[in-house]
Amino acid sequence: MKIQESAENYLESILMISERKGEVRSIDIVNELEFSKPSVSIAMKNLRENGYILVDKDGYITLTEKGMVIAEKMYERHKLFSRLFVSLGVDAKTAAKDACRVEHILSDETFAAIKKYITEQGII
Structure with missing residues (x-):
């Protein structure tokens, strides 16, 4: 399945931030990509629903195996x-x-x- 360029950018950014900081939250992505909080929130919801990321109860984002393949x-x-x-x-x-x-x-x-x-x- 081909995913959109924007989703690829989000996944790549999550990987890059996690390599730099060790952990990723939505606000880190907002700052990295200079997108609005609502845009990032919608994107994270879509990525989560499609099995590319996991978001824990504290809001920390990790890539699933499927998401990691694309990010890498x-x-x-x-x-x-x-x-x-x-x-x-x-x-x-x-x-x-x-x-x-x-x-x-x-x-x-x-x-x-x-x-x-x-x-x-x-x-x-």
């Missing part, structure tokens, strides 16, 4: 493209912003080919 996939793509763009001379902030767009549109096949090529050529 997006984060890997994000890191690779950010590094690639910086190595090409793009400003780090712009590289991260562009990587965030590119990571969602490529097929798994194309990403794997790019990753293989970059690795074999020692580009980054």
